Amino acid sequence: MSTRLATGGRLINTDAPMRFTFNGKVMKGYAGDTLASALLANDQMLVGRSFKYHRPRGIVASGVEEPNALVNLGVEGKFEPNQRATTTELFDGLLATSQNHWPSLEFDVGALNARLSRFMPAGFYYKMFIHPRPLWKHVYEPFIRQAAGLGQAPKGRDADSYEHFYAFCDVLVVGAGIAGLMAAKSAADAGARVLSLEQAPQGGGRAPVDGGQVDGVPVDKVVDQLVSELTEMPNVTLRLRTMGAGVYDHGYVLGYERLTDHAPDQPGPRHRLWRIKAGQVITATGAIERPLSFAGNDVPGVMLASAVRDYIVNYGVSPGDRVAVVTNNDDAYRTAIAVKKAGLDVPVILDARVLPEDSPLMAEARAAGIRVMMGHGVASVMGGKRVTGIGVCAQAGEGAVLEEIGCDVVAMSGGWSPVVHLWSHCGGKLQWDSDYAMFRPDVHKAPVGGDGAAFVRTAGAANGHFGLHEIVGDGHACGGLAAKATGHTPRKTDAPQGDSPSEAPLAQVWIMPQGAGKTLRAKAWLDYQNDVKVSDVQLAAQEGFESVEHAKRYTTLGMATDQGKLSNINGLAILSDALDQPIPQTGTTTFRPPYTPISMGAIAGEARGAVFQPIRRTPMHDWHEANGADWEPVGAWRRPYAYVRQGESVHDAVMRETRNTRENLGLLDASTLGKLLVKGPDAGRFLDMLYTNMMSTLKPGKCRYGLMCGENGFLIDDGVVARIDEDTWLCHTTTGGADSIHQHMEEWLQTEWWDWQVYVANLTEQYAQVAVVGPNARAALEALGGMDVSRDALGFMEWADGTLGGFDARVYRISFSGELSYEVAVRASQGQAFWDALMAVGDSLGVMPYGTEALHILRAEKGFIMIGDETDGTVIPQDLGLHWALSKKKDDYLGKRAHVRSHMADPDRWKLVGLETLDGSTLPDGAYAVADGTNANGQRNVQGRVTSSYHSPNLGKGIAMGLVHHGPDRMGEVIEFPGTDGKTYQARIVSPVFYDAAGEKQDV
Amino acid sequence: MLTLTCPCCGVTAEETEFHAGGEAHLTRYGPGSDDTEFEGYLFMRENPKGVHFERWRHVYGCGKWFQVARCTVTLELFGAYPAQTTRPPQALQDTITAKRPGWSWNDIA
Ligand SMILES: [Zn+2]
16 A cells, blocks of 8 residues: 655644545645655545546556546636646645546546557547447447546536736746756856746756756755855745746747645735847756556556656655566666665566676665665566556566566666757757667757747756766756856856766667567557557557657657657657667657646736726727627727617617618717828829729718728728828728728838828727617707808718817718718717717707617628628628729729739639519528529539628518629519428529618708 | 847847847749749748748838848858848858858758
């Protein structure tokens, strides 16, 4: 069993006991424990089930590489799935449950999958896709749905807050192990601004567990000394619980700080995303131990040798009473020695190597009375939910069991892999080191910054150094070089001298035993979380998935939440062997940020709720809010869709507003429409290029409706242009187009016609604009008093400056409704007062404000197009019957050349028509009109689609516009629109102008 | 996250303050051009592995367009220059030659 030891545990405080709950069972731990160490202290080795076969899974590691110990943490607004127990700090009251099992962790129905495992080989999911539909519906889909997903998605809204933080430094050091601390210190001593990040709650990394001396001082004391010195230095910021998540272009780095995960009652944000710009980045990210691939290596109790040692030394926890060690290198002997020192039993060390003589660590183990079997390995593991023993075999053989040895933990070590992730994120290259069987950074091929010089360096174990002496020397030198690269002068100090025992070389062992047959290989796990075995990778290679990227996706190796931190190198060694090619030729899969999963909350930071996208408000926004506005988002604006009165539905309100505007007087807040002032000696020439029609000939005082196309010929915007004076035009754009058309104009002026003298100013927010619409519109303005707004003084499509009710006003006689209509612009600061004045004088004239939906119905009744309804980026003016707006006099304008491309001039393009249902109902927006026959995919042919559809209260029926094949030539014809409601709508093709076809009402 | 310096206002800022505008030095073809010319202008773009010339706009700054020479492999920046030119400045071309001997782009170098 696993249990708490009577002594030891350098990180725990036994004076601070804590209670926590796992699967409803109350357990005890100490401050300084991780959830994993506390679970082990309570003899809870079984912590979850694997993804595919629901195999029992135990704790394997002690850090971020843990693939198995993923739990649900917290409840409701604090619930979070897939949290690694090995990096979750224990706190009093912690609630955790295990994942991926039903009905219980101990008894799981899905474990049946394991018995079917030979029917679920590599590429299983892909192979299923080729099966016919009935098999999918009744067999595969229910199976996949039941098995899909790890953990549960949170249901509640996240109760915590998050933030972003910007930081700048000369030298960023990722990792505060002994190498990172040395690097930070030497960079800081040179005067560089240093930011040092450490993902763990304490600095030091592995060094204090592995031991040794630096300049004659025990390494744990050296760590304490460095941490306290760095903490004191004014040019150093040292952040614990902060992971370097990703390294990006030009020295941009994301850090992920976990502020309150370990202390949920502490106020403030839970996570902080550090957005760092660093002159130089040092990755001192250490190394991760590799598992060995032997049959049964996934049985709970099989652990990394280094993790066994960590639990004993750091947490005073024994993972088991009898720890068998299996290794291909010297480092695992440290575990055997640590286990023995803790008073526990090491029945055997199985060392796959055959060496001429003992190294110092081997000698020390033997001297401690431990039985060492050289040239041996594990043939089998006994036990289901917990290891009970192992079968020993010769490494060189095929797995014949020579002896069975009882144990409850197997501590395995297949060597170490440098954590090269951050080095690789931004293009740093790797080289294969066959002595250590690992990929290490190729320091001559580092990521470069904007100046072409390397900006990432690497130090310590992350750089492929494993002896304490090499690690501290590398860290010290690297810090100095990084400081120098940022313009600082490193102090001339002696390199620190590390002291640790010399080690015998490792042997490359990718499968144990070497001659393992099919049965053993099918039980040798590579990826514990996704259930990928040695046999799966071999099958993938056999089926032609030779690229490591293909093999990864086909087998799902390394695609779990741990991203293959344990499995990748072992997997690609197996793949290389299967392909009979050297490992570097196979290469690695791409290392992508983040290094470990980071919370979505941290990515969002403060950008949630009201601040996700700040709302743009017109000057009359608050009035709308107070008067029943049912808001519609339009870009970043909110516009009233309708003003809903007490006891009225939104639809009722829209009908009332639409009718009232035709019958009496409507007011529309049109302030959001774009208002671009275009001025200069070449302004007319410029607008002639931007609009399809002629704007240079417009007389001052007049308005003209204009269309804009992109260079590819498609409509991008429309609106009324007013000529203000000889060299000034005011261009109205759509609400959504205000910013984009401004940028469009700037782009052409700056990058194509830069010698033209034109200036564009976006005045959209400088004016409040009100559309005063309806038969009583003139009476309302006359009641305000001031300028002459009579037909003679201000005709249709004219504008004038003057005063109205004492307000300085610019009045445009334009109409988007077909009614008598004025659009009045006043200074934005006077918008609300002007609106109030209009409402007051309108009281006796039947005034009602109207919203965007009434606006839409009114324009549709008139057959006016709306950018975004009748257009979708594939529609040209000719499709909409707007030929009259295409100037024939101009040699050139944007879109003119494109309009003669063959597809644009094709007579078979769908064209705008009106549509009227035979029964008066309203056509579904977006519905397609079907034609005879079917296409190559067996789908009904289509001949048109609805672009706008409304119920018109003025006409008492549904009206619509649509694009129909040869539409304008088919007036009176009835076509069919199947709806998604099961009903087929029959509609007659008619003119799109449903109301006042002669246009008399707007020109009175 | 590239760090760019705007040649118009001199501000050095992160990529998020700029907007990428595609290939630089396109020649506009309008009415009267043949289909191949117009197709090339509208659709055909360089996609080099190495030296590239591209347009950027300092959208959250001075609002001006400018042009950048950049290595698409290493993200090294060779220089930035105003939008109001149809060819990269000779000095910039020389800088690139010193760093990437034998480079070429479109009809340049
Ligand atoms: Zn600028």
